[in-house]
Structures are given as structure tokens and as C-alpha cells.
Amino acid sequence: MGTNTYKAKHFDLSGLTGISDKTLEMHFKLYEGYVTNTNLLGERITEILSDGQVDQEEMPAYSELTRRLGFEYNGMVLHEYYFGNMKRQGGGDPPAGSRFRTAVESSYPSLELWRTDFASVGKMRGVGWAIAYLNPATNAVSNHWIELHETGNIAGFIPLLVMDVWEHAFLLDFKPSDRPKYIEAFMSNIDWDSVERRMQR
Numbered sequence: 001m002g003t004n005t006y007k008a009k010h011f012d013l014s015g016l017t018g019i020s021d022k023t024l025e026m027h028f029k030l031y032e033g034y035v036t037n038t039n040l041l042g043e044r045i046t047e048i049l050s051d052g053q054v055d056q057e058e059m060p061a062y063s064e065l066t067r068r069l070g071f072e073y074n075g076m077v078l079h080e081y082y083f084g085n086m087k088r089q090g091g092g093d094p095p096a097g098s099r100f101r102t103a104v105e106s107s108y109p110s111l112e113l114w115r116t117d118f119a120s121v122g123k124m125r126g127v128g129w130a131i132a133y134l135n136p137a138t139n140a141v142s143n144h145w146i147e148l149h150e151t152g153n154i155a156g157f158i159p160l161l162v163m164d165v166w167e168h169a170f171l172l173d174f175k176p177s178d179r180p181k182y183i184e185a186f187m188s189n190i191d192w193d194s195v196e197r198r199m200q201r
């Protein structure tokens with residue numbers, strides 16, 4: 001651990017519907033902060049391990065750094081999924097016959113109901129994310145609430161569609177109480193090709 005150095009990725013997303021360039025610029029900066037902190041935590045944990053052991057007096061710092069790694073690491077990765085599943089002139093329905101749509105239609109009574117479920121997870125009170133996951137063992141799609149960045153991620157499931165619903169994702173464009181409007185905007189920017197690529201991994 002700690003030997004990897006992560007670099008912030010670049011996303012060209014200006015001109016989205018309902019999510020302003022100003023919001024994106026601010027959001028990219030926040031994302032870069034997660035990359036920086038992931039790297040820093042990795043370095044500090046490596047330092048502690050460098051003498052081949054975790055001493056009793058190092059244990060409190062070691063524990064705290066390791067717990068924080070879950071927050072920073074997931075914060076980095078989830079933002080990459082989020083920015084990566086939007087594009088200009090996106091949205092609409094996932095293409096008929098696509099693997100994603102087929103999996104959704106066999107997991108939910110209808111595509112519309114999946115959509116309602118996904119948007120409703122996003123409207124839940126709290127700070128976090130709505131994520132549609134693929135269970136690779138069954139090919140079923142299910143929507144989940146992730147608290148902060150790290151609580152609720154399901155081991156082994158593949159994130160397909162990731163929506164940030166922290167207020168920083170929309171506060172410059174919508175009031176905090178208008179999260180449903182932001183969710184509508186997000187849905188109108190979805191890059192379904194990117195979702196489909198995640199299905200095929």
C-alpha cells in the first residue's frame with residue numbers, strides 16, 4: 001500500500017444541461033482534493049510501516065489514517081465514475097437491446113420503475129450518492145444509497161451509474177431544497193455509452 005500515486009483525471013464536460021460550468025469547475029477542484037488526500041494518506045501509512053511494524057504508540061494514528069483512506073479513496077473513485085457517466089447532449093433512455101437496459105428490465109418490473117427508484121434513492125435525506133450497481137454473479141441491477149463516500153458500497157458489485165447528491169454538486173445552480181430538479185438535470189446528461197462499457201467489463 002502507498003506505492004501508487006494517483007493523478008487527477010481530466011473531464012471535458014462544459015455545456016451540460018442544468019449543471020453549470022461554474023459548478024463543474026468547483027467540483028473538479030474538490031475531486032482533485034480527494035486525489036491529493038488519497039496520495040497523502042498512502043504516504044503516511046507507508047511511513048508508519050517503513051520500520052516493518054506498527055508500534056503500540058503508532059496504532060492510534062495508523063488507525064485514523066487507515067479509516068480516512070476509505071473516505072478519501074472512495075471520494076476520488078466515485079467522482080471519476082460520476083464525471084465519467086455524463087456528457088453533453090446525453091440523457092434519454094438507455095438504448096433498447098443494450099446490456100444495461102436488458103439487465104434493468106429483468107431486474108425491475110419496468111425501466112420507468114428503475115428510473116423512479118434511482119431518482120428516489122437520490123432524493124433521500126442525507127449526504128451521499130445514488131448508485132446503480134451490477135451484481136456480476138446474477139447480472140441483476142440494483143440501486144443503493146451510499147452515505148458520505150464509503151458506507152454502503154457493496155463488495156464485488158460493479159458501479160454502473162453514479163450520481164453525486166452532495167449539495168456541492170448543485171448548490172450554485174439549485175437551492176438545497178431543489179435537489180429533485182438537480183436529479184432531473186443529471187438524468188438529462190447521462191452518457192449511456194459509458195454505462196454500457198461498465199456492463200461489458
Ligand SMILES: [Fe+2]
Pocket residue numbers: 027030079164166168169
Ligand atoms: Fe462531489
